[in-house]
Amino acid sequence: MQRVRVSSFQSPISKMTLSPQFGLAEIQSSLLDPSLELELSNRGERLIPGLPDDVALQCLLRVPVDKHSTCKAVCKRWYSLFGSKEHFFTRRKEFSFHDQWLFVFAHHKCTGKLEWKVLDLTQFSWHTIPAMPCKDEVCPQGFRCVSIPHEGVLFVCGGVASDVDCPLNLVLKYEVCKNHWTVMTKMITARSFFASGIIDGMVYVAGGNSRDMVELNSAEVLDPNKGTWRSVANMGTNIASYDAAVLNGKLLVTEGWYWPFYVVPRGQVYDPITDNWENMATGLREGWTGSSVVMYEHLFVVTEHERTKLKVYDNETDSWCTVEGPPLPEQICKPFCVDCWDNRIYVVGRNLHLAVGHISSPCPRGSSTKRCRFSVHWQVVDAPESLSELTPSSAKVLFA
Incomplete structure (x- = not known):
């Protein structure tokens, strides 16, 4: 390592x-x-x-x-x-220059102050960007962040005002080339702890908590070019999302799990072409025990149990396989957040220490092996002491 x-x-x-x-x-x-x-x-x-x-x-x-x-x-x-x-x-x-930058949404563990820290993944140096234009008394975990990497655009949606426990319909847009935040049209429904994802350049949000922590089943989509929201089909059930991912053009939403498994987790899958929700496959929702990324057209999860191993979902067998290699390095403490690009997965832990997982290529085309096997090796990037009081809530790779 x-x-x-x-x-x-x-x-x-x-x-x-x-x-x-x-x-x-x-x-x-x-x-x-x-x-x-x-x-x-x-x-x-x-x-x-x-x-x-x-x-x-x-x-x-x-x-x-x-x-x-x-x-x-x-x-x-x-x-x-x-x-x-x-x-x-x-x-x-x-000039079509595109370097990778890791944008980390974090909060100070003592003051609760929200901060965006940016890691240059070429030079491994940390920087800051202007503060988000939002009120101070908010719960950082209630927001949802999505990005369009090659456009250098980041969206921050929803959230919850922690002083009154009230969900927000806030929508903010950050553009790397302008180094500037823009307040966008608000969501139709105020929500926190919801699912989000980008499909074909459109921002989808679904479920979450409304006032009095009542779970929602509504969903909506933002057209960033027009700056307008419209409703889409309601989910099959009311869900506050633990995690979400976009795989094969569909939005996967998992309710999450409690350890030990006192209740069976629920999951929904949205197809924007048919504007329809369906129940998530049993193996997929029950094995989704961590934070996800999509690579090589496969869903990977950094587990929060199981010795913090990386695992990958096999759609053909509706089961999960452990990725070969060591578990997440012990320096990366929970809570952590993840994102990926190309064949690398980025896991940001408490104090903003970073683990970069290098994922091996899957089986070549024409291979006689039915199931592709993956392996990972980790590289640890220690954050400076000045970031030691920060806890991450979200991480997104953007290009600039």
Whole structure:
């Protein structure tokens, strides 16, 4: 198992604010004017002397975020490029640069303050983004977060006001290229502890708790382009969701389980094509004992019991198989949250320590083996001491 020590140095992503008493705000504004960059270019002032600007830009757009403050001091053109995160990431998008960033929604275990921390998965450095525009007295676990990774977009929905135990219909949108939160149209129904997922770019939410902790059976969908919600078919039963996943174009919702199993967990599956819900297969719902991700068109679960092993669901036999390899590293303490990309699964535990699970490729096509076998090996990334008071609620991979 490989361990990586992360530097405790942090550089904020949010925009720098300058004191007006020194008259620097106007200077900064003029230096960030796009027309100035064009004017300097026309004068022959190169981004990097001796290199064409298109080549130089390819180099500079790869500079890590924590080095931007230093780079701004080089010259006016560098200040223009590195002085605005929106401008920098917009230019990266134009050049089709896509680096992975892990966005972690966490709360301080003593103050309860909500925070978003961002881990650059290339440089393994932590950063911050602006605070969400929501009230302070909220339960972090009541929110649901979904993302569209390649668009660099994150949605935060619902929640519950902990001071009055009242569910919320809040919807917030964060865009990496703008480093900015937008308040979207509210959900039709206020809900907390519900299921959520993105199918074909549409945001689906279902079930959850309403006022007085009454479970819901309603569901709705958001069209992010239009910014409008509409109702879809009600679920077959009232469910407050423990976990959810999107597999083969369908939304899988599990009620969850209690240890030991005092009650049999319920589960529902939604097909957006037919706008219909059906009961989840018995083996699938009874073996779903942890937090899920979808990789290789298979549902994986990081179990919260069973020695915290990783397991995968076999649709043909309606059963779960243990993934070969060691259990989740002991440094990753519950509660934890998970996400994945490509062949890696990211598990963020208490104090924001991270385990990266490298999943082996499944059986090649044409193999005589009917059931694909997977294996995992873990890499641990220790978070800096400054994050030791944080507990994660959600983690999402975005590209920027």
